[in-house]
Amino acid sequence: MLSGSYLSVMEAQTQEQFRDRIVRFAQELGFDYVSAMTVVDHSLSHSEFINVDNMPQAMVDAAASATTYRRDPVMQHCKRGTVPIIWDQTTYVNRGVADLWENLAEHGYRTGIALAMHFPEGRHFMMGVDRSESLPGNATDLTRMVADLQLFAVHAQDAALRLFVPVDMQMERPKLTPRELEALRWTMEGKTAWEVGSILGISERTAVLHIQNAMHKLDAINKHQAVLKALRLGLIH
Known part of the structure; x- marks a missing residue:
């Protein structure tokens, strides 16, 4: 069911096409929301963030603070590593930021999966899918879900780097x-x-x-x- 989505997102020619295809994939996977962020480090002190998502405006406003970004354990995990993180309320409670999860939950973000890819020359790609329902309790089903996201992200980052990274920073x-x-x-x-x-x-x-x-x-x-x-x-x- 998902295999067509892999090739489809890689063939996206505009940001609108890219957005439509990641949203479709997330919904096929069973998630309400998706976010794909491309980060370009122009210098040690300046980075450009291009985020494509279907986040409700109320959630955009709530998550816009730099302080929130620095406190969010999922974002910090993705900033530092490449291993996927499966998160829920416990993730935030254990980090002492239960208030952040409560704010997310108000907008339908109660659990999800996120991962990041870090490339040479200051290029990064982060992708996450989120929903209000609990994730599968069966380990096999959850592992398959994570694997589907990882494979899709490989294709999505290829399109994102082509669409959003400046030409002079793209691979020769x-x-x-x-x-x-x-x-x-x-x-x-x-x-x-x-x-x-x-x-x-x-x-x-x-x-x-x-x-x-x-x-x-x-x-x-x-x-x-x-x-x-x-x-x-x-x-x-």
Whole structure:
């Protein structure tokens, strides 16, 4: 059900399209609200925040304070790390800021999941989904929900960095060899390294080497992110 959302958000061409597609994903996942924040650090003392969400205006006004941001345990968690955080009232009570949760709860934000990604050259992406209902008590269902959000966020950050990061801060087009591009194209089609080797008439080990070289040139942490970056840069289609 959610797989179409992954590709759809990556193809967004405007902020409005990006917003529509993250809202649709959140609703399919079972959440009322979603927020996707792109942060660009221009200097040590100045950062630009571009937030796309479906937050009610009353909630926007309540959350606008810098003091609230510094006290919020979910925001502080995302500022420092990349591991997803599953939050509810207990998260705020344990940090001594129960009043913040009460304010959130008034606007329908009682629990949620949030995560962040931090990239070189001062680029960051944070995404969270929130709702008034409790999260699933079944560990398997909750784990699947977190995994769906993580996978979607990988695609969403690619679109967000393309749409919102200044051109002079975007990744330059790296020079990949024809073999590296072919290996990525077949990886995009779901082929294993062994299958890629068979198609290209090379050994599995050589196919793995081409994919790893492409990952390194694209500054990707795995082959799937390499494919996404290559698509965004127009290196493969």
